[in-house]
Amino acid sequence: LEEQIRRSDRLKTIGQIAAGTAHEIRNPLTAIKGFMQLLNKALSDRDMSKEQEFVSIVLSELERVNDLVSEFLLLSKPKEIKLVPIRMGTILHEILPMIRSEAMLYKVTVLYYPKPELPSILADKEQLKQVFLNLGKNAIEAMNGGGTLIIRECSYPYEPDRVAVEICDTGSGIPAEVLEKVFDPFFTTKPLGTGLGLSVCQRIVHDLGGSIEVSSDEGGTQFTVLMPHADARMD
Numbered sequence: 173l174e175e176q177i178r179r180s181d182r183l184k185t186i187g188q189i190a191a192g193t194a195h196e197i198r199n200p201l202t203a204i205k206g207f208m209q210l211l212n213k214a215l216s217d218r219d220m221s222k223e224q225e226f227v228s229i230v231l232s233e234l235e236r237v238n239d240l241v242s243e244f245l246l247l248s249k250p251k252e253i254k255l256v257p258i259r260m261g262t263i264l265h266e267i268l269p270m271i272r273s274e275a276m277l278y279k280v281t282v283l284y285y286p287k288p289e290l291p292s293i294l295a296d297k298e299q300l301k302q303v304f305l306n307l308g309k310n311a312i313e314a315m316n317g318g319g320t321l322i323i324r325e326c327s328y329p330y331e332p333d334r335v336a337v338e339i340c341d342t343g344s345g346i347p348a349e350v351l352e353k354v355f356d357p358f359f360t361t362k363p364l365g366t367g368l369g370l371s372v373c374q375r376i377v378h379d380l381g382g383s384i385e386v387s388s389d390e391g392g393t394q395f396t397v398l399m400p401h402a403d404a405r406m407d
C-alpha cells in the first residue's frame with residue numbers, strides 16, 4: 173500500500189508539472205512544425221532533395237517530442253471527464269482500425285472477439301480508447317517478427333460486477349524483474365520509448381474504478397482491464 177501511495181504521489185507531481193508546461197511546449201512546437209512543412213515544400217519545388225532529407229529528420233524528431241508532450245498532457249489530471257454508460261464493444265470498435273493498420277506494419281494478425289451481451293460500463297470514451305490504443309501498441313511492438321494480437325471481451329464468474337477485456341500477444345514476453353516495473357512512469361526498455369504509456373493506462377483505469385493486470389511468460393503477454401458495470405457504480 174505504501175508503495176502504491178508513493179507511486180500515486182509521484183504521478184500527481186508529474187501531472188502538475190505536465191499541466192504547467194506541456195501547453196507551453198506544444199505551442200512553439202506547432203509553429204516549428206508548420207514552418208518546417210513550408211520549408212519542405214519550398215525545397216521540393218527547388219529540387220533540393222538532400223536538404224529535404226534533413227528537414228524530414230527534423231519533422232520526425234518533432235513528432236517524437238510531440239508524442240512525449242501528448243503523454244505528459246494525458247498524465248496530468250484531465251479537466252473534464254465525461255462519464256457515460258457505454259459498451260466495451262463500442263470503444264473497441266472505434267480503435268480497431270488504428271490497431272489493424274499499425275499491426276499491418278509489423279506483420280501482426282489481429283483477432284477481435286466481441287461479446288455484445290455484456291453489460292455497459294461507466295466511462296469516458298476518449299480516455300478508455302487511449303488505454304486500449306496504448307495496450308495494443310505495446311503488444312504490436314513486442315511482436316516485431318510478426319505474431320497474433322487477440323482482443324477479447326469477456327466476464328469472469330468470480331467477478332460478477334465487472335466486465336473484462338483481455339489483450340494477448342505472442343510477443344517477446346516480459347521477464348519477472350521487468351514485470352514489476354512496467355507501470356512505473358518513465359520505465360521503458362525501448363530505445364525510443366517514453367515509458368509513459370502504461371502509467372497513463374493505469375491512471376485512467378483506476379480513476380474509472382477499474383483495475384489493470386498483467387501476466388507474461390515466454391509465449392507472450394496478457395493485459396487484462398476490468399471495469400465495473402455501469403449500474404454497479406451508480407449510488
Ligand code: ADP
Pocket residue numbers: 306310311312314341343344345346350354359360361362364365366367368369370371393
Ligand atoms: P514504452 O512503450 O514507451 O516503453 P510503456 O509504459 O507503454 O512505455 O511500457 C513500458 C515497458 O513495458 C515497455 O518498454 C516494455 O518493456 C514493457 N511492455 C509493455 N507492454 C508489453 C508487451 N505487450 N510485451 C512485452 N513488453 C511489454
Ligand code: MG
Pocket residue numbers: 306309310369370
Ligand atoms: Mg507504450
